[in-house]
Each structure stands twice: as C-alpha cells, then as structure tokens.
Amino acid sequence: MSQYKPSEIEPKWQAAWDKAGTFLAKRDAARPKYYVLEMFPYPSGRIHMGHVRNYTMGDVVARYKAAQGFSVLHPMGWDAFGMPAENAAMERGGHPKEWTYSNIAEMRKQMKPLGLSIDWSREFATCDPEYYGQQQAMFIDMMAAGLVYRKAAVVNWDPVDMTVLANEQVIDGKGWRSNAAVERRELTQWFFKISDYSGELLAALDGLTNWPDKVRLMQANWIGKSRGLQFAFTTTGAPDGFDRIEVYTTRPDTLLGASFAAISPDHPLAKHLERHDTKVAAFVAECRRGGTTAEALETAEKRGFDTGVRVLHPFDTSVELPVYIANFVLMEYGTGAIFGCPAHDARDFEFATKYGLPIPSVFVALDAEDAALTEVFSPMKSERVRYIRGFAGAEVQTGDEAVTAAIAFCESKGVGRGVTNYRLRDWGISRQRYWGCPIPVIHCASCGVVPEDKANLPVKLPDDVTFDIPGNPLDRHPTWRQCTCPKCGADARRETDTMDTFVDSSWYYARFTAPHASTPTVAEDAAYWMNVDQYIGGVEHAILHLLYSRFFARAMAKTGHLPVTAIEPFNALFTQGMVTHEIYMTRDDAGRPVYHFPEEVGNGTLTATGETVEVIPSAKMSKSKKNVVDPVSIVTTYGADTARWFVLSDSPPERDVEWTASGAEAAARHLGRVMRIATDIAGLTDNGPGQDDAGLRRALHKTIQDVTMGIESFGFNAAIARLYGFTNLLARSEAGTAAKQDAVRVLAQLMSPMTPHLAEEIWSMTGGVGLIATTPWPKADPALLIDDNVTLPIQINGKRRSEITVPKDMAIPDVEKLVLADDAVARALDGAVPRKLIVVPGRIVNVVV
RNA sequence: GCCCGCGUGGUGAAAUGGUAGACACAGGGGACUUAAAAUCCCCAGACCGGAAGGUCGUGCCGGUUCAAGUCCGGCCGCGGGCACCA
Numbered sequence: 001m002s003q004y005k006p007s008e009i010e011p012k013w014q015a016a017w018d019k020a021g022t023f024l025a026k027r028d029a030a031r032p033k034y035y036v037l038e039m040f041p042y043p044s045g046r047i048h049m050g051h052v053r054n055y056t057m058g059d060v061v062a063r064y065k066a067a068q069g070f071s072v073l074h075p076m077g078w079d080a081f082g083m084p085a086e087n088a089a090m091e092r093g094g095h096p097k098e099w100t101y102s103n104i105a106e107m108r109k110q111m112k113p114l115g116l117s118i119d120w121s122r123e124f125a126t127c128d129p130e131y132y133g134q135q136q137a138m139f140i141d142m143m144a145a146g147l148v149y150r151k152a153a154v155v156n157w158d159p160v161d162m163t164v165l166a167n168e169q170v171i172d173g174k175g176w177r178s179n180a181a182v183e184r185r186e187l188t189q190w191f192f193k194i195s196d197y198s199g200e201l202l203a204a205l206d207g208l209t210n211w212p213d214k215v216r217l218m219q220a221n222w223i224g225k226s227r228g229l230q231f232a233f234t235t236t237g238a239p240d241g242f243d244r245i246e247v248y249t250t251r252p253d254t255l256l257g258a259s260f261a262a263i264s265p266d267h268p269l270a271k272h273l274e275r276h277d278t279k280v281a282a283f284v285a286e287c288r289r290g291g292t293t294a295e296a297l298e299t300a301e302k303r304g305f306d307t308g309v310r311v312l313h314p315f316d317t318s319v320e321l322p323v324y325i326a327n328f329v330l331m332e333y334g335t336g337a338i339f340g341c342p343a344h345d346a347r348d349f350e351f352a353t354k355y356g357l358p359i360p361s362v363f364v365a366l367d368a369e370d371a372a373l374t375e376v377f378s379p380m381k382s383e384r385v386r387y388i389r390g391f392a393g394a395e396v397q398t399g400d401e402a403v404t405a406a407i408a409f410c411e412s413k414g415v416g417r418g419v420t421n422y423r424l425r426d427w428g429i430s431r432q433r434y435w436g437c438p439i440p441v442i443h444c445a446s447c448g449v450v451p452e453d454k455a456n457l458p459v460k461l462p463d464d465v466t467f468d469i470p471g472n473p474l475d476r477h478p479t480w481r482q483c484t485c486p487k488c489g490a491d492a493r494r495e496t497d498t499m500d501t502f503v504d505s506s507w508y509y510a511r512f513t514a515p516h517a518s519t520p521t522v523a524e525d526a527a528y529w530m531n532v533d534q535y536i537g538g539v540e541h542a543i544l545h546l547l548y549s550r551f552f553a554r555a556m557a558k559t560g561h562l563p564v565t566a567i568e569p570f571n572a573l574f575t576q577g578m579v580t581h582e583i584y585m586t587r588d589d590a591g592r593p594v595y596h597f598p599e600e601v602g603n604g605t606l607t608a609t610g611e612t613v614e615v616i617p618s619a620k621m622s623k624s625k626k627n628v629v630d631p632v633s634i635v636t637t638y639g640a641d642t643a644r645w646f647v648l649s650d651s652p653p654e655r656d657v658e659w660t661a662s663g664a665e666a667a668a669r670h671l672g673r674v675m676r677i678a679t680d681i682a683g684l685t686d687n688g689p690g691q692d693d694a695g696l697r698r699a700l701h702k703t704i705q706d707v708t709m710g711i712e713s714f715g716f717n718a719a720i721a722r723l724y725g726f727t728n729l730l731a732r733s734e735a736g737t738a739a740k741q742d743a744v745r746v747l748a749q750l751m752s753p754m755t756p757h758l759a760e761e762i763w764s765m766t767g768g769v770g771l772i773a774t775t776p777w778p779k780a781d782p783a784l785l786i787d788d789n790v791t792l793p794i795q796i797n798g799k800r801r802s803e804i805t806v807p808k809d810m811a812i813p814d815v816e817k818l819v820l821a822d823d824a825v826a827r828a829l830d831g832a833v834p835r836k837l838i839v840v841p842g843r844i845v846n847v848v849v
Numbered sequence: 850g851c852c853c854g855c856g857u858g859g860u861g862a863a864a865u866g867g868u869a870g871a872c873a874c875a876g877g878g879g880a881c882u883u884a885a886a887a888u889c890c891c892c893a894g895a896c897c898g899g900a901a902g903g904u905c906g907u908g909c910c911g912g913u914u915c916a917a918g919u920c921c922g923g924c925c926g927c928g929g930g931c932a933c934c935a
Contacts, residue, residue, distance in 0.1 A: 217853060218930055226934075249935060262935090302933080328933040338935045346850080347933055423934055542930080650861050650873065658861070662874055670873090676888090718863070721872035728872090731889090793868040798916045800868050838915050844867045848915050 004675035006639020006757065013760040014115055022773050023117045025073040027528045034070035035529050036062040037509055037570075039537030039545070040077045043125070044084065045103040047110045049579035049621060049659060050538070052631045053647040056754075057576055057716065058536050059116045060648065063753040064711050066117070067777035073529050075512040076111075076118045078104050078125035081132075081436045082501045087177075090467045096435040097463065100127055110632050114640045115756050117773070122515040126504035127435070131511065133458025134520040135503065136440035140451040141559035143441075147193045150449065153428055154266065154288075154331075157185035162471040163432045164189075178470075184288045189430040190439055190497060194551045198223055198422035201550055210572035212654075215542040222543050224423025226250050229407050230335065231416025233261055233311035236320065239276075242269050245311060245323070248334030248421060252406035257341040259348075259357045261311050262304060262324045266331035273307055273325075280305060280325065287327040302351045303327045314415045326351065332425055427548065429500040432472040434465055436498030444485035444492040453486040459494070472496055505545055506552035509535075509569055510562055520561045530566040539575035546573070574714055577656040579647065581627040583616035595626040598661065618658045629659055641755035642668040648716040648754055670724065671758055674747070677731055678762040681744045693739040699729050700743045701784035707750045708780065716754070723751060741766070746778050792839075794819055795846040801828040804845075812839045819845050 017023060027033075038058040041051055055076075062074040078100075085096035104125055124131050142148050156165040160178035164187065169176045194201075202223045205216045229252035232244040245261065263270055265287040273280040283305040304324035313319040321339070328347060329338055342352030342359045352359055407418040430439070438459045440452040452459055462480045465473035474480060474496040485492040507520070513529040514522035553569040556562040584596040586606065596606060596613060605612050621628045634643045646667035651657035703726040710719025730743055745766050752759035752772050763772040786808060792815070794802040802824035806815055816837050819825055825847065836848040 214853065214929085221852065221931055224931090224934070228935080247935085251935075326933095328935095330934065333934045340935085345935070347935080350933095421934085423931095539929085652862080655862095660861090660874070663861085666874065673888090717861090718872085721863070724872050791868090795868080795916070798867095798914095803868075836915065838867095840867060840916095844916080846867080846915050 004672040004758070006641055006671075007636075009761045010113065010115060010640055010757040013757045014112070016760070016771065017115075017117075017773060020771060020774075022771060023072075023074065023119050024121060025075070025119045025529075026071060027525065028071040029528075031069060031071040033073065033529060034062075034065040034534075035073045035513075035532045036065065036534045037075065037512070037532045037536070039535070039541060040079050040505070040508060041107065042082065042084070043078045043080055043100055043103040043107055045106055047107055047631050049629060049631055049634075049647065051111070052114065052643055053579050053657065054536060054538070054576055055111070055114065055116050056644045056647055057574070057653055057714075058534075059114075059118075059644075059756075060711060060716060060753040061534050061536075062117050063756060063773065064777065066773065067749070067752070067775065069776065072117075073122075073512065074116075074118055075122040075515070076116075076120065077123055077508055077512065077515075078107075078127075079501065079505050079508070080104065080125040080127040081498075081504055083433065083435070085435045086433065086467060095463070095465075097127070097461075100125070100435075113635050114631075114644070117756070122512055124511065124515050126437075126501075126508065129458045129460050130516070131508075132437040132504070133460075134511070135437050135499070135507070136452070136457050136459055137454055138507070138520050138556065138559065138561060139440055139499075140454060141561070142192070142555055143451050145555070145559050147196070147555050147558070149191055149193065149426075150188055151191060152186045153189045153191070154184050155187050155189065155428070157183045157187070159183060160470060164430070181289075187430075189428050190441075190499075191426040191428050192551070192555070194427045194548075195422065195424055197551055197554055198225070198424045199420075200554070201424075201547065202422075204550075204568060208568065208570075208573070211570075212539075212573065212575055215539070215546065215573060215575060218542045219547055222424065222547065226421050226423075227403065227407075228252065228334075228419060228421060229255075229410055229416050230419045231314060231410065233314065233321075233339070234317075235323070236310045236312065238269070238309045238323075239272055242272065242309075245269065245337050246335040247337045247339050248419065249339060250403065250421075251341065251344065252410055252416075253402040254341040254344045255339070255406070255410070256315065257343045257360050258313055258321055258339045259342050259352055259360060260322050260324055260340040260355075262326035262329050262338050262340055262351070263307075264329040264331040264336040265325055265327060267325070267329075267336045269307070269309070269323075270325045280307070283325060287325075302347065302354060304351060304355060306355075314410075315413070322357070324351075324355075333423065334421060427500075427502075427551070429503055430497040431500055432475075432496070433498050434461065434467075434473045436501060437504060438474070439495045439497050439499060441495040442483055442485055442492045443495065444488065444490060446490060447485050447487040447492075450485055450487050450492075456486070474498070502544060502548050503552075506548045507556060509549070510553070510556060510566075521556070523563070526561075526566065527563050530562065531568065532570045534572045534574065535570040536574045536576060538578075542575065546570070574653070576653050577651065578620050579659050580618040580656050581621050581629060581659045582618050583625045583627040584613040585616055586611055586613055595624070597626045598629055618656075620656075621659075634664065638664060638668045639671075639757070641671055641758045645671060645720070645755050649720040650717055652717050653714050670727070671755060673731070674727060674751070675758065675762070677727070678744050678748070678766060680735070681741055682765045682767075693734055693737040696729065696733045696737070696739040696743055698784050698787065699726060700739070700746055701780045704746065704750065704778050704780040705785055708777070711753065720754065723747070748772060749775065749778050790842050792843070792845050794822065794825055795844065796825065796828050797849055798846065801825060808842060812841065815839050815841075815845065819847065 036058050038054050058074065062072050066072045080100050085100050088094065088099045089096050126132065139148065156170050158165050158175035158178050158180055160180040161175060165175055165182060170182050174180060175182055202220060202225055205220055208216055228248055228250035230246060230248045232246050235243055235245060245263065247261065249255070265284045270280070270284055274284050304326040307323045307325060309323040310320040311323055313321060329336065340348040340351060342348040342357065349359065410416055411418065438461060440457060440459045442450045442452055444450050462477055465477060467473065481493045481496060483492055483494050484490065509532050510521050510526060510530065514525040549569055553562055554567045557564045557567050581598060584598065584601045585593050586596065588594050600606055600608065601613055604615065619625065619627065631643060642664060646664050647657060649667065650663060703722055706722040707719045710716065710722065726747065730740065730747065733740055745763065745768060748759045748762040749772060756773060759772050768775070788808055789805050790808050791803050791805045793800050794804065802822050804818050804822060806818060816839060819837065829849065832849045834847045834849055838846040838848065
C-alpha cells in the first residue's frame with residue numbers, strides 16, 4: 001500500500017504541467033476567456049501565509065474555470081519600486097536594484113512549489129525598464145490629453161531627510177525615519193487629473209455589482225459628493241482686487257446664522273495680506289508649521305486672525321461680518337473660504353466662543369422645549385425644529401430638503417447658485433525618490449516644460465548612485481540631469497521627480513495581456529483578455545489602488561491604450577481576510593514582553609526551558625510578535641496541497657483564518673486518507689459488472705452540485721466541508737462497486753482546484769486519461785439530485801415533534817393523512833384539533849393548533 | 850462626530866424564511882497492538898432523565914409570519930472606513 005508522499009508527487013506533477021505548457025494563456029477565439037488576477041506582491045524577499053491564501057484562492061478559480069472550458073489568463077508579477085529598497089540600501093549598503101531583483105528571485109523560488117497554475121512566461125517587474133518605459137510613454141500621452149499638470153501643493157516635508165513624506169510616513173507630526181518635526185511646505189508637483197472623473201467614478205460604482213458593497217461604499221465616501229450653495233460676499237475695506245469672496249456651504253439653510261467669514265491661510269487674500277502685514281505673515285507661517293496629518297489636525301486648536309476686512313451679509317447688507325484667516329479652513333476644498341455659523345456647526349461654535357463672536361440661531365422655536373434647544377447650540381439635525389427664520393416664514397423641513405429649498409430660495413434672490421462638490425483631490429504623483437519610474441519630462445530654459453521624445457524612452461534610472469546622504473540621488477547625480485531639449489535642441493535638465501509607486505500598479509493588469517510588447521498594450525490582446533474577470537486581494541487596497549486603477553483605465557482608454565469597454569478594469573472583486581496566529585509571550589527580568597515563535601512552543605510551555613508562555617489571542621502574523629509560520633517550512637513538512645487545503649478550509653475566504661498546527665495536521669491527515677482510499681480502489685480490478693451503489697452515486701452527484709456552487713460563490717470552506725462529508729461516506733461505502741470506482745475519480749476532480757498534485761496522482765493511478773488539469777469539470781446529473789423518498793419534519797405550532805418519510809411527489813392530501821395518523825403527532829396534539837395543516841412539499845409540515 | 854459591517858457550542862464555523870450547530874479542531878470513550886505511533890469506530894449545545902422523551906437555546910428587548918439565526922424596529926457589545934471637507 002503506497003503512502004501519501006507530497007515531496008515526491010508535487011515536483012513530479014509541477015514538471016508535468018511545465019512540460020505540457022498547461023498554464024500558458026492563449027488567445028483562442030473559439031473559447032470564452034477568463035482572466036483571474038491576484039494583487040501582485042511587493043518583493044520583500046519572503047512569501048508569507050497571506051500570499052499563500054491569496055494565490056491559492058485565485059488558483060482555485062483559475063483551475064476551476066479552465067476545467068469549465070475557459071481560456072484562462074492567470075499571471076504573476078512584482079510591484080517592485082518603492083522605498084523599502086532604498087531604505088535597505090541606506091541601512092546596509094548595496095543597490096536597490098540588486099536588492100529588489102534578488103528578492104524577486106528568492107520569492108519566485110518560494111512560490112513555485114505551491115503549484116499555482118500561473119503563466120510564468122508573462123512575468124515582469126514594474127522596475128524593469130521595459131515596463132516603466134511604457135509607463136513613461138503613457139505619461140506623455142496623458143500629458144497630451146490634458147490629464148497631467150504641475151502645480152504648487154502643500155506637502156509633508158522632512159527637513160532632515162529632505163524629501164516629501166506620505167501622510168502614512170508621518171508619525172505624531174514627525175518623520176518616521178528622521179524623527180524631525182515635519183513641515184508643511186509648498187512644492188511644485190506633478191498631478192493626474194483624477195478629479196475630472198469624480199462624478200463618473202462615483203456613478204460607475206453602481207455598475208460594479210460583483211464588488212463588495214463595503215468597498216463601493218468606501219470609494220463613494222472617499223469621492224465625497226456634496227450638494228451646496230456657492231455665493232460671493234461683498235467686502236469692505238479689502239485690498240484692490242478682493243471686492244468679493246466666494247464661499248461654499250452645504251448648509252445654506254443656516255445662512256442667516258452667519259456670524260463671521262473665514263479664509264484659509266493659503267487663500268489668495270491671505271497671501272496678499274501676508275506680503276503687506278508682518279502680523280499676518282507671522283500668523284500664516286504659524287499655521288503652516290505642523291503636519292497635514294489627521295492626528296496633527298485633530299489636536300490642533302482653532303485659531304484665527306482678524307484681517308480687518310468686513311463682508312456684507314447677502315440678505316441684510318446692514319450686517320457686517322468680520323473676515324478671519326483661520327487655521328482650520330482648507331484651501332483644497334470648496335473655495336477655501338467659508339461663512340461661520342456657530343449656532344449650527346460645532347467647529348464654528350468653538351471658534352466663535354473663543355473669539356467672542358455672536359451666536360445667532362436661525363431656527364425659530366415652536367414651543368418651550370424647542371426654545372431650550374435653540375437657545376445656544378441647536379443640533380443640526382433636530383427633528384423638533386421646523387421653522388427657519390427669514391425664508392418667507394415658510395415651514396421648512398430639516399436635512400436635505402431644507403438644503404434644497406434653501407438653494408432654490410437663494411438662487412431666486414440672486415444669491416449664488418447650487419453647485420456639486422467632491423472631496424476627491426487630484427492625485428499628486430511626484431516623489432523625490434530614486435527607486436521609482438522617472439517622470440519623462442525635460443525643463444528647458446526657453447521652451448519650458450517639455451515631454452521627452454518617445455524615441456528616447458525609457459528614461460532609465462542611472463545605476464551609479466549613492467545613498468550615504470539624504471535627499472534625492474537623481475538631484476545630485478553629476479550627469480544624469482543633463483540633456484538636450486527635444487524641441488529646440490538646447491541644453492536642458494531632466495525632471496528628477498519619480499512617480500508614486502501606485503502609478504505602477506494602476507495598469508499592470510493591462511500589461512499582462514501583452515507583457516513583452518513594444519507598446520504599452522496591444523489592441524487585440526487587450527480586447528480579448530480585458531477586463532479582469534476576477535480580482536482578488538486585501539481590503540487594505542479598497543480605496544487607493546482600486547480607485548487609481550479605475551481612473552487609469554479611463555485615462556488609457558482616452559489615450560487609446562485600452563478599449564473603451566475596459567474603463568472598469570475589474571469585473572468582480574473579492575477581498576480576502578488575513579491569516580492570523582496566536583501570540584506566545586513570556587517576560588524578561590524587567591517585565592518586558594519577550595515573544596516566541598510557534599515552533600519554540602509546545603503544550604503551553606517553551607520547549608527549551610519548560611517555562612509557561614502567555615497565549616495572546618490570534619492576530620495578524622507579524623515578525624515583531626513572532627506569530628508567524630513560514631510557508632516554505634510548511635510546504636517542506638506537509639506539502640503544498642496541505643497548505644492550500646488548510647488555508648481554504650475552516651473560515652470563509654473574506655474572513656480571517658487562524659493558522660493552527662492541529663489544523664494543518666488535520667488537513668495533512670485528510671489528504672493521506674483520501675490517498676489511501678484511492679490506493680485501495682486502484683488495487684481492485686474486479687469490479688463486478690452491474691454492481692452499483694445507488695446511495696453513493698446520489699451522494700456523489702449532490703457533492704458535485706454543492707462543490708460547484710461553493711467554488712462559484714467563493715464558499716471554499718463550505719465546498720471543502722462537503723468534500724470531507726463525502727469522503728467519510730465513501731470510506732464507509734461497500735467495496736468493489738462501480739459507483740465507488742467512479743466516485744474516487746470524481747472526488748479527485750472536485751479536489752483538483754484546491755489540491756492539484758494529489759488530484760493528478762489519483763487521476764493517473766486510477767486510469768485517468770491525460771492531465772486532470774485539462775479534464776472537463778464533472779457535471780451533476782439533475783435526476784440524481786432528488787431522492788425518491790423525502791423525510792419531512794413535522795412541526796406542531798412551529799416546534800418539531802416528529803418526522804415522516806414519503807415518496808417525493810406524494811400528493812398533499814395524502815401527506816396530510818399520514819401526518820395526522822402519526823403516533824407522535826397524536827401524542828403531541830393530545831386531543832386538540834388542528835386548525836390548519838401547512839405542507840411545504842419536499843420541505844416541512846407544520847400543524848397549527 | 851459621520852458612514853458601514855458583524856454578534857450562533859470549549860474553538861473555527863454551516864444553515865434558498867422551513868429539522869439550528871453540517872464539516873473540522875480541541876475533548877471523552879472504544880477497537881487493533883506486548884506497548885506506542887498510525888489507523889478505524891462511537892459520543893459530544895445546555896439542563897432534567899436509566900431510557901423514551903421533555904424544557905431552554907443563534908448578544909438583549911419587541912414586532913411581522915403557520916414558521917425567524919435569517920425579515921422589520923429599538924438597545925448593548927465588537928470590528929472596519931472616513932474625519933477641521935464648511
């Protein structure tokens with residue numbers, strides 16, 4: 001009797017797939033296509049269990065769809081630019097390029113033994129010049145299409161490392177590396193005009209019905225559509241050219257509660273005053289200090305500076321309101337100026353209280369209780385408040401209806417107009433970093449900013465750079481910046497900013513359709529393979545990556561790099577949960593926590609010392625907590641199929657799954673059991689003709705049905721539970737029947753998306769023809785899905801009291817007779833007369849007393 | 850503060866409005882074995898009972914329904930997203 005030896009069969013079948021070219025994706029007009037994609041990894045150097053789970057899910061879908069007859073594209077690549085490579089270079093020397101490519105080689109080596117059905121011929125890294133050169137070509141096309149521009153923008157600036165920091169890299173107002181207080185600095189940066197698409201990106205979310213609602217909602221909130229009134233205050237005492245100040249408000253219904261106006265420190269009027277008044281300059285400079293992070297803003301005190309300028313209330317020009325420069329007003333949203341209504345806005349209330357400004361309420365109380373509410377601070381959404389002062393004494397609703405009514409009223413009086421605003425801002429892509437895609441632009445003294453000639457692409461990163469001093473190595477490179485202007489031929493200088501790495505990942509899915517082409521995409525390939533039919537990845541990318549990709553696909557369509565039918569690149573999205581593990585901790589003499597790897601712990605104690613460990617509930621695997629299991633050692637110990645089987649079982653794919661040693665053992669045990677059953681069958685040659693096992697055959701077809709549905713609906717855990725159940729039945733079933741013989745081979749087919757090596761082995765040893773990977777998916781026979789007899793539970797007033805077994809199509813009156821004749825029913829009724837019998841055919845019977 | 854999701858045995862979890870707890874882990878019992886490992890079989894929501902059977906049970910309170918884990922309303926708890934966005 002042969003044993004289950006994954007270390008022997010897994011390499012064998014991987015070699016067989018390789019040799020046959022089983023997973024090479026081919027354009028095939030005769031077959032429908034299916035494009036499965038998992039979010040590509042950052043080449044950190046080691047794969048982790050999260051990767052295993054992500055790619056296994058994608059692989060299940062890819063293999064299943066292939067068996068269904070689709071021409072499948074299932075590629076893999078590397079999101080290879082980014083700061084970790086530069087940090088590694090700074091910390092331990094070496095070059096980001098070497099670090100990155102050796103990490104890729106290492107991770108590919110770790111990934112291949114998983115037996116994923118990937119078309120490796122399409123592999124690329126975003127740091128390949130062949131890739132980023134095409135990205136540069138698209139950048140130039142996007143410039144021509146008006147989707148790219150430069151502007152001065154406020155950024156987080158680290159004065160020690162001399163670079164822009166992303167908000168995530170600012171911790172408590174300090175640079176994460178330098179620990180220096182981050183400044184808000186205005187720099188000229190490159191931007192993509194994603195805001196041109198705000199409305200469309202929002203509206204099109206409705207069509208993404210195969211995306212999680214959660215993700216669509218997060219994107220909708222991020223785009224942040226609001227409806228409001230924009231109008232101009234007339235000023236008095238303002239400098240020339242500032243006789244009007246435009247403001248935007250979503251609460252025009254509170255306009256009569258205006259008590260002041262406030263402008264951003266970055267507002268043109270503030271900038272003007274700054275030049276003529278040292279006190280203003282000092283205040284504005286003060287505002288610019290401190291980060292732009294949420295934390296920094298959260299704790300910041302509201303501060304204002306009275307400019308001396310006054311504005312007239314649009315409805316009552318006898319009322320003058322002071323104009324403040326206020327630190328909480330953002331230049332980036334609306335018009336960078338607001339009217340303050342302290343009675344109905346918490347922020348304005350705080351400000352008005354601090355500066356002793358009046359707090360007029362716009363609501364007229366209906367009764368004493370209303371009066372108490374409106375006296376000082378009316379809640380904005382109070383349902384109690386029904387009248388608004390000034391709007392013709394009309395009874396006005398609260399909330400959206402009030403806003404709509406107020407906009408209409410204001411427009412009728414010639415005060416402003418209703419406008420729609422979005423929170424989504426243009427995408428700042430400039431990074432003062434080396435390890436990224438160079439922005440292919442040239443600064444010429446006479447021609448200005450000029451795109452590089454496409455013939456000169458790729459604009460390659462220079463290799464001879466150093467990281468021993470802070471700042472951008474491209475800036476200080478002796479020769480790299482020097483070039484000639486493509487327009488006039490004069491000496492010019494290259495742009496030294498590189499692109500945000502999110503640009504790289506915004507179109508890689510399209511590149512996979514023609515990964516080695518000399519243009520970004522190839523029309524026929526893009527037309528055939530796009531869109532991605534199923535995209536799988538972590539929910540942490542719900543907003544940025546997925547929103548940028550949706551924008552980029554539109555930009556590519558506009559510049560002719562994608563068909564216009566591919567502006568929504570991902571037809572279906574699935575966001576999978578994390579792999580977690582318990583944390584094992586002891587304490588050192590000083591009481592500080594000391595963490596231990598799972599393999600150092602057994603039975604709640606440290607294997608080496610016998611010391612008892614504290615078990616902290618399961619959490620995301622992290623190196624610092626040492627609650628990690630290494631996929632490589634799992635594959636070595638148990639085999640890839642066991643790792644794959646286990647990460648799919650137990651928990652629904654969208655939820656976190658806890659890795660446990662006992663769970664992995666159980667998975668391995670089960671696969672061994674399946675192999676034993678198959679081996680027993682394979683040894684039998686004398687299946688008596690005509691022998692059958694109708695029960696087993698029915699169970700098999702129900703299993704086909706359930707597993708198929710399970711895979712289709714991402715219910716992998718439920719599909720696996722059905723496979724367990726069927727295996728239990730199979731193990732107990734009578735030996736030597738034709739049904740059992742068939743069942744083993746179909747079981748192998750049903751398991752093949754999850755445990756492909758085991759499935760191939762069983763297939764070949766039970767006489768299967770060809771590779772199971774290219775064998776059509778089994779079909780359930782509908783006739784076998786319904787039993788001849790059904791067991792109906794009998795409820796009395798909704799409580800289960802008995803059950804009867806009847807032929808599946810027995811007439812309802814006959815069922816009723818049997819129910820009333822049932823002993824247990826009679827006992828439970830105890831002489832009571834049923835008022836009604838509800839028979840749900842094939843389901844249940846309820847006797848109502 | 851605003852928006853969203855989720856609460857089921859000791860644990861991970863199943864369950865088109867129709868027998869709650871499938872499947873698995875951990876646990877208990879048994880077979881095989883000189884013994885162990887491996888394997889195989891059985892038990893297992895709680896409470897009462899020898900059993901048959903009964904009562905309770907899907908966070909809490911109420912509602913709709915012949916029937917609610919599932920639908921509706923209100924609470925409580927946990928988790929996630931956004932957040933000086935005017």
